[in-house]
Amino acid sequence: MSKQDKIVMGVDADWWRGAVIYQIYPRSFQDSTGDGIGDLKGITRRLDHIASLGADAIWISPFFTSPMKDFGYDVSDYCDVDPMFGTLSDFDALVARAQELGLKVMIDLVLSHTSDQHPWFKESRRDRSNPRADWYVWAEPKGDGTPPNNWLSIFGGSAWQWDSRREQYYLHNFLTSQPDLNFHHEPVQEALLDVVRFWLERGVNGFRLDTINFYFADRYLRDNPPLPKELRNDSIAPGVNPYNHQLHLFDKNQPENIEFLRKFRAVLEPYGAAAVGEVGDAQRGLEIMAEYTSGGDKVQMCYPFEMLQPTRLTAALLEETFARMNAVAPDAWPCWAYSNHDTVRHITRWNLPEAAARSYTVLLMCLRGSLCLYQGEELGLPEADIDFEELRDPYGIEFWPEFKGRDGCRTPMTWVTDNSNGGFSEGTPWLPVKAPHLNRAVSAQDADQTSMLNHYRRALAFRRAHEVLRTGTLSGLRAEGDVATFVRGGEETIFCAFNLGAEQAHVGLPEGTWAAIGGELGATAAIGGEVTLGPWGYCLMRKV
Numbered sequence: 001m002s003k004q005d006k007i008v009m010g011v012d013a014d015w016w017r018g019a020v021i022y023q024i025y026p027r028s029f030q031d032s033t034g035d036g037i038g039d040l041k042g043i044t045r046r047l048d049h050i051a052s053l054g055a056d057a058i059w060i061s062p063f064f065t066s067p068m069k070d071f072g073y074d075v076s077d078y079c080d081v082d083p084m085f086g087t088l089s090d091f092d093a094l095v096a097r098a099q100e101l102g103l104k105v106m107i108d109l110v111l112s113h114t115s116d117q118h119p120w121f122k123e124s125r126r127d128r129s130n131p132r133a134d135w136y137v138w139a140e141p142k143g144d145g146t147p148p149n150n151w152l153s154i155f156g157g158s159a160w161q162w163d164s165r166r167e168q169y170y171l172h173n174f175l176t177s178q179p180d181l182n183f184h185h186e187p188v189q190e191a192l193l194d195v196v197r198f199w200l201e202r203g204v205n206g207f208r209l210d211t212i213n214f215y216f217a218d219r220y221l222r223d224n225p226p227l228p229k230e231l232r233n234d235s236i237a238p239g240v241n242p243y244n245h246q247l248h249l250f251d252k253n254q255p256e257n258i259e260f261l262r263k264f265r266a267v268l269e270p271y272g273a274a275a276v277g278e279v280g281d282a283q284r285g286l287e288i289m290a291e292y293t294s295g296g297d298k299v300q301m302c303y304p305f306e307m308l309q310p311t312r313l314t315a316a317l318l319e320e321t322f323a324r325m326n327a328v329a330p331d332a333w334p335c336w337a338y339s340n341h342d343t344v345r346h347i348t349r350w351n352l353p354e355a356a357a358r359s360y361t362v363l364l365m366c367l368r369g370s371l372c373l374y375q376g377e378e379l380g381l382p383e384a385d386i387d388f389e390e391l392r393d394p395y396g397i398e399f400w401p402e403f404k405g406r407d408g409c410r411t412p413m414t415w416v417t418d419n420s421n422g423g424f425s426e427g428t429p430w431l432p433v434k435a436p437h438l439n440r441a442v443s444a445q446d447a448d449q450t451s452m453l454n455h456y457r458r459a460l461a462f463r464r465a466h467e468v469l470r471t472g473t474l475s476g477l478r479a480e481g482d483v484a485t486f487v488r489g490g491e492e493t494i495f496c497a498f499n500l501g502a503e504q505a506h507v508g509l510p511e512g513t514w515a516a517i518g519g520e521l522g523a524t525a526a527i528g529g530e531v532t533l534g535p536w537g538y539c540l541m542r543k544v
Contacts, residue, residue, distance in 0.1 A: 015104060016206065016274035016300050016370060017333065018470025019056040020460055023208075023374045025341045026063050026085055027071060028412045031425035038412070038424070040086035044094045046415075047101055049442060053378055053453075054460030057104035059208045059276075061341055063091075067117050069177045070394065073210060074115035078195040088202075095203045104205035106276070111192050112214040113178045120191075121179050125165050134185045137171035137217055150223045151251045152243045154236075156398045159251065173214055173251065175394060183216045189260055193267050200271045209299065212277030213288050216257050218250035225249065227283075235309035236280045238403035244282065253281060253288060261298035276335045276370070277302040286321070290329025301370055303335040308343050312350040313360070315479035315500050322477045336364060337372035345376070345409045348383035355536040358455050359498060362521055362538055365463040366488065366496045368474035373456075376413055376437075379445060380452035384411040384434040392431060407431055414441040458520050466517075468492050476510075483507055483533065493543035499533035507531050507539065514541035 030042030040063060050058060062072035063085040072082070081087055098105050114121055124132040139148040139160070147160035147169050153176075160169040161176045171180040181188050196207070224246040232244045268275060277299045279288045285304035292298050306321045307313055325332060338346035338360065347357055357380055364371055386407045391397055396405015412429050414422030414437045422433045422441055445451035463469045472490030482501025487510070488494045495514060497507045509529050516525035518540035524531055531539045 013272045015056070015272070016276075018370055018463075019104070020054070020371045020373065020463065021057045021059050021106065021276070021335070022050050022053065022055040023059045023061065023337075023340060023372055025061045025375060025410055027430060028410050028424070029375060030413065030415070031427065031429070034425060034427040035084070036425050036427040036429045037084050039084065040081065040090040040094050044090070044097050046413075047094075047097055047103065051101040051103060053373075053457055054464060055103065055373065057106055057205065058098065059106040059108065059372065061108045062110060062210075063107075067115055067177070069115070070175055071392070073110050074113075074117075074175065074178050075110055076115040076117040076119075078109075078192075079198045092202065099203070105203070106206040106208055106274075107199060107204050108208045108210060109196070109199075110210040111181070111195075112211045113172065113174065113180045116177045116179055120181075125163050125170070128166055128168075135182055135188050137180045137182050138166060138168045139171070139221055140168060149221050149250075150246070152246060154241070154243050155395050156241070171217060171251075173211070180214070180217065183260060184219055184256070189263065193263060196264065196267050200267070200273055204273070205271075206268070206274040206276070209275055209277040211252075211280055212261075212292065212299070212302065213257065213279050213281060214252045215260060216254035217252070218254060220250075222250045224251060231283070233282050233309070235282045235285075235305045237282070238399060240399055240402040247283065248281065253284065258291065258298065261292060265298055274301070275299040276372075279304050281305075286325050287328050289334060290325075290332045293332045294329065301333040301335045303337055303372065307336055307338055308340065310344075310349055312352075313338075313500070315482050315484035315498070318484050318500075319477055319479040322474070334369040335372055336367055336369050337374065338364065339374040339377050339409065340372065341374065341410055342406055343409065345374075345381060345383045347380060348408075353536070354380070354452075356500075356502075357452070358522065359500065359536040359538055361456060361459050362462075362518070362523070362540075363484075363496075363498050363500075365459045366469055366486075366494075366540070368472070368488070374409070378453050378456040379414070379437075379440045379442065381414075381437055381440055383408040384432075384437065386411070386431070390432055411437065414438055416443040417441045418443075455521070462518060462521055466492065466494060468494060480507075481505060495539075495541040495543070497531065497533065497539040499535065499537045502535045504535065505533045505537075507533060509541060513544050515544045516540070517542045 027038050029038040030046045031038050032041040063081055064075045065077035065080045065082045066072050066074050095105050120132055120135050123130050124135045147158050151159040153159040155174050162169055172178050227247040237243045279285050279302045289302040289304050292302050391407055393405035393407045411431045412424035412433050416423035417438050421429055422438055445453035468488045468490035472488045475487050477486035483499050483505045485497045499505045509526050523540045524537050
């Protein structure tokens with residue numbers, strides 16, 4: 001029996017469906033060496049916390065060898081660990097401990113671009129005839145020496161950088177030090193699939209795919225058309241960023257991506273592994289998710305930005321999101337998240353009082369799809385207020401002060417209240433630990449049954465106890481004022497009602513006989529076929 005056969009025999013190939021995935025930003029989770037930067041040994045030390053939460057899997061943001069211009073999302077070696085995070089042996093120990101705790105391990109793969117320090121790029125830029133000359137997106141200047149087209153970088157300015165060695169421009173959708181790989185060149189695809197195999201052989205259970213819709217650029221390098229102001233939004237880039245002024249028809253979202261994702265899925269299948277793709281598109285996110293998750297032969301799930309954008313998720317927006325998704329992709333499997341390492345923490349972004357934050361937590365657990373929780377979310381952490389002098393994020397430095405960057409959501413986890421670093425490090429943390437986070441440390445909440453941490457634990461346990469919430473259907477979603485109602489169906493039927501507003505509301509139950517559940521979560525029980533929901537209240541009823 002081959003190693004692959006043994007692996008897949010021991011893994012439920014559908015483990016990802018309805019799973020709760022806990023995102024770890026390794027620089028900020030736990031430092032084990034005192035250098036102020038989190039590391040793999042630190043993660044291993046804290047895995048018991050994640051297991052106690054009730055998560056099914058962890059997703060670790062990049063820890064590969066990198067010059068850290070974009071804090072690991074600029075990779076210079078896909079198959080090794082950056083020394084600041086540890087070693088491959090440390091990673092193997094992490095996987096082993098996660099397996100002991102029943103946690104699947106997913107890692108963040110950044111395939112669309114590398115660092116300019118990657119050996120592939122160093123060779124590619126040397127001249128126009130070397131073996132890797134075509135591994136990146138190179139283009140001739142226009143006759144006047146300007147870039148080949150009007151494409152813009154998300155991080156500001158042109159998406160093209162002049163290189164004097166080749167006397168050509170190279171494409172970079174992010175920093176100039178993050179050149180885009182040329183996926184139209186077959187050897188590039190094969191090299192990246194070899195990277196996938198490398199980590200699968202080390203025991204990972206899946207991948208989060210960064211910027212999954214950026215892999216291919218239009219082979220003809222056509223200009224993007226302008227986007228009228230009334231159609232713009234700030235769901236994936238801040239409103240002050242001119243990136244929002246274009247309709248991104250040609251610099252991403254290319255049809256060739258579909259076939260590559262099929263090749264990628266074929267590599268995953270023997271291992272029972274799964275992938276979740278990040279779809280960054282302000283206009284067609286749900287439609288692209290449908291394309292990438294349909295048919296059972298591409299990625300298993302994607303997360304769009306509908307619940308990660310600045311606008312609070314109201315009942316009406318929830319109804320609209322699921323209506324759009326059902327129209328374009330009734331069988332698509334989304335992965336929902338409120339917060340991650342790129343967005344202002346949702347407690348702050350949506351200005352949520354404590355009761356509202358608890359309601360949104362239960363709502364997330366009741367949605368059809370898989371879920372991502374971002375480290376510290378379970379503590380109710382607000383966005384940290386970072387001064388300009390403390391910024392490390394190049395994105396924030398570029399667009400300050402209208403956009404303060406991503407450092408406010410990346411500050412260290414707080415484990416204890418009795419030191420200035422919250423138990424994260426014995427040294428000086430790479431980003432400051434702010435005082436408002438200390439009183440929400442794990443140690444302050446762990447034994448308090450009324451705490452946000454224990455609310456999350458109960459909410460995850462509730463989802464796990466009712467399989468219909470993980471894998472069942474979701475139907476009848478509608479909004480009336482601030483109240484969203486829907487039904488989850490499968491081996492049991494659960495009626496869900498959420499008041500996503502600060503005023504009292506009344507809700508009638510569907511026909512049938514219903515029994516109250518979720519009392520441990522603070523759910524309100526219905527009486528006589530009707531329930532009165534207080535501000536941010538919710539009702540969960542099981543059909544009997």
